[in-house]
Amino acid sequence: MTTAIIGATPIPIPLKELLPWLIFGGVMMMLLIYFVGAEQGATSMFSGMYIHEFVHDGRHLLGFPCH
DSSP states (O other), rough: OOOTTTOOOOOOOOOHHHHHHHHHHHHHHHHHHHHHOSSGGGGGGSSSSHHHHHHHHHHHTTOOOOO
């Protein structure tokens, strides 16, 4: 049995509280795109091919060419 509150309005989340989470999520997404799409060759931040091999299948799934 479900009950509904008639006339209830949702409480908006203030931008001041939401903005740090949006920035954090944006930075995490940019790091993910970098590691999947560009972490190899001349743009490599880490030596070796460990990160490239770790994200290799995801790279092809997202359409990034790598070889």
